[in-house]
Amino acid sequence: MYRYDQFDATFVRERTAQFSGQVARRLAGELTEEEFRPLRLKNGLYLQLHAYMLRVAIPYGELSSQQMRKLAYIARRYDKGYGHFTTRQNIQYNWPRLDDVPAILAHLAEVEMHAIQTSGNCIRNVTADHFAGIAADEVEDPRIWAEVIRQWSTLHPEFSYLPRKFKICLIASEHDRAAMRTHDIGLRIVRNAKGELGFAFYTGGGQGRTPIIGPLVKDFVAQEDLLSYLDATLRVYNMHGRRDNIYKARIKILVQALGAEEFTRQVDEEWLRIKDSVLKLPEAEVARIRRYFAPPDYEKLPVYVESFEDKKLSDPDFARWIRANTHDHKVDGYRIVSISLKPVGAAPGDITADQMDLVADLADTYSFGEIRATHRQNLILPHVRQQDLFEMWQKLQGVKLAEPNIDFVGDIIACPGLDYCNLANARSIPVAQRISRRFSDPKRQAEIGELRLNISGCINACGHHHVGHIGILGVDKKGEEFYQVTLGGSSAEDISLGKILGPAFSYDEITDAVEAVVDTYLDLRTGPAERFIDTYRRTGIDPFKEKVYGSLKERRSAAE
Amino acid sequence: MANDRTVHQMVTAQWLLGGESIYWTGSAWSESFAEGKVYADQAAADAALAEADAFVKQRKIVGPYLIEVEMDATGPQPTSARERIRAAHNATFAIDHGSWSGRIAD
Amino acid sequence: MAVLRNGVPQPNEWIRVADDQPLPENAKVIVSVERWRSEGERLRQLNGALGVFLKSDQSPLLIADDLHRLSLVALEFPKFTDGRAFSYARILRDRLGYKGEIRAVGQVLRDQYVFMLRCGIDTIEPPVEKRVEGYAEALREFSVFYQPTGDERATALQLRHQRKAVAA
Missing domain, CATH: 3.30.413.10 (Sulfite Reductase Hemoprotein, domain 1)
Structure with a gap:
C-alpha cells in the first residue's frame, strides 16, 4: 500500500497544525461559528445531535493493521469504544470533544492518516473498488x-x-x-x-x-x-x-x-x-x-487444499460463510475475505475497539497486514490462504464478526439516521436492526439470495436507498417517523434507480412491509437462480404493490 | 380549540466544547430537558432566545433555537422524534461499547 | 483600509469609484465592468491607472480584449464560501496571460489566503474586523503543495523527482 514520503508526512503535520490553530481561533473568539463551520467540515468535523462527529479519511478504503490499531486507540481514548464505517470507505467517531480533535489528528498523523476533505464543499476523499489489485x-x-x-x-x-x-x-x-x-x-x-x-x-x-x-x-x-x-x-x-x-x-x-x-x-x-x-x-x-502497490510476496499454493475442503464438508456453518463471505482471488490458493459488520441486530457498519484490534491481528497473521473498507460498510482481508480460513473464521466467530450474510438481506447499508445525525428525519439503525432480526436465520437469508437493502434517514441518501434492490427512505410527518419503500434500484454495472412502491409505512409497519416484499419475490421467482432484482425487472412493481398493501390492510384490520 | 391553543416553548442549544444538548432554565444551561424553562408566550420565548446570544458570544454554547414542547402531568415533553432523541443524549438502541467503560485518562 | 501583499500591509493606492460618482483625475481608479463598457473612452483620457471590478458572477472573459489597458483587476468574494473567483484568477493568468495586479476584495479569510496567491492573486483587501497579522501567519503554514498552478511554488512532485535526479 501507499506509504508517505517526507513530503506527504510534512504536509499532514502542517495540516494538523493548521487545523489546531483554527480550533484555537474558534475558542479564542477570532472565528465565529459561521466562519468556523466550513473550516471544520473541510476537516471532517460535524456538530451532530448529541456531540461532535469526526470523520476520518481512509483513502480508497485501504488500511494497514497498524492504522486499524490506532483507530481502536482513538475509539477508546477519545470516543466511547467504537467507530462507524461509512458508505464512502471512511470511519467516523460519534462522540469526540472539540478540544480533543487536535490531539486525535496528531495521533492519526503518526500513522499517515487524517480527516482532510471528508466533508465540506470540496473534493471529497476519493473512493475505489474494494477488490482493487486482487x-x-x-x-x-x-x-x-x-x-x-x-x-x-x-x-x-x-x-x-x-x-x-x-x-x-x-x-x-x-x-x-x-x-x-x-x-x-x-x-x-x-x-x-x-x-x-x-x-x-x-x-x-x-x-x-x-x-x-x-x-x-x-x-x-x-x-x-x-x-x-x-x-x-x-x-x-x-x-x-x-x-x-x-x-x-x-x-x-x-x-x-x-x-x-x-x-x-x-x-x-x-x-x-x-x-x-x-x-x-x-x-x-x-x-x-x-511501486507501492506491487503485489505482496504471495506463496505458490495448491488450488486444492484437502483440509479446507474437508472442513467445508463437515461444518455446514463454515461452508455457508465461505460461500457468502469469500470471493475468488486472482492468485491461486488465496481467497478474499469479507468481514460482515452486520451481525444480527447490530448497528450496520459499527465496530468496537476490541473488534478493530482483533481484525488488525488477523490481518497481520493471515493477510499481509492489509485491510480494506467497503462502500457497503464491511471490511475485507484481501489475501487469505485457503488453509488458514477455518482457523480465522473461528477467531472471527469469537468476536461476532462471522455473520455469513454478504450481499444478503441482512447486509444492510444504513446511515446513522436520527439517532445521531443533525440532518436526519427518521431513524435508520433501529429499522435495520429490526429487519436483520426478522431475517436472522442464515439459511433463510442464503435461500433468498442476493438482495441489497439500503436505508437512508433523509433525502440526502447517505444510505444509498435509491440504488438498493429494496430502498427505504425515512421521512418526517409532523414530528413522526415514516418510511417510504422503493424497489428495483441497483448500484452495480446494471445500475438503476428504485421506484416508489406506494404510501409510506410507520416505524412499526416497515419490517412487515419488507418481509411482504421478500415473500412476494419468493412466490414470483422462477427459481433460486433468479435474483430479487431480476424478478422485479421481469414482473414490474405491481405484484409487489398488491401483495404488500393487501397484507398491510389485513394486518391493520386484524389489529382493530 | 385549535385557535386559542397556547404554544409552549423552550430554548435549546449545544455546549461549544462537547456538543451536548442543553436547555435554558431561565438562569443557566442544563443538560436536563426537564429543567428547561417553559415559555407560554411568544414574546417571552423570543426574549429568552435573544438572551442566549450572549452565551454564543462568550463561546459557551452554539446554535440556540426554540423548540415546541407539550405539557402533561409530569411536565414538559418533546414533541418530535428528533427532540426526544436529543433530550435523551443517546441513540435509541443499545450501543455495543465492547470492553470500553470510560475514556482513558492521560 | 490597507491591502496585503505577501502578507505585508500596504497603503491602498486605488480608489473604487461607484457608478454614480464622478471620476477623479490622475488617480488609480477601479470601476465596474458596466462603467468600463459605457465610459471606457473617457476613462482612458483621465491620465490615471485603471482597474476593473468583477462581481462574482462576472467572468474575466467579459474584459478579455481590454486587459492590456488595465493595471488591476479586482475580483469579488461576496461570501467566503463563493469560490468562483479562484477560477477567474487562474483564467486571467493562464488563459488570458494577464500580467497586471489581481486583487481579491470582500470576504477573504486568512484560511483562503495561500489558495489565492497560488491561483495568481497578488493583493487582498481583508475585511476590516480581521487581524491582519493572521494573514502573514497563514502564509507560513504550509511548505508542501501538491497542485501545479503556475505560481512559483514547487510541488511535492517536482521536489521528489528533482531530488532523485540530483541523487542519480
Missing part, C-alpha cells in the same frame, strides 16, 4: 490512480470552495463494486483500441434529492491527461455550478441543465488549453506510486 477482472490497479487523485485533490487551491461537495470514485473492471455511477465523477479505467490504458469519465451522477445515473461524457482520456481533464471539469463546475440553491448546486444539475453534450464541449474547450501544461502527469511519478 480481482481477476481488472485491467489495472485503480489504487495507483486513486492515489494520484488523492494528492491532486488535497487542499486544491482553486477547488476548495466549490458550489457543493464533489465525490470521485474509481473502478477498473466491467463489474462495478463501488457504485461508480452515483458519483460526481465516476472513472472507469479502460483500454482503447490501441491497447492503451485511459479513463472513461461518467460525470454528473449522484444520489440525494435528485438521483441521477452519471452519463458517459468522455469515453477515453489518456493516463497522462487525467489531471488536466479533472481540472477542466472542476473549473467549469466551479464557475457555472449553481450557488443560489443548495439543492441544485451539485454538478449533476449543471450537466442536466446544459445537456451532457454541451457540458462536455465546455470541458473539452477548457481542457485543450491546459492539457499540455504543468498538469501533464510525468511517467516517473506514476511509476513511483505504482
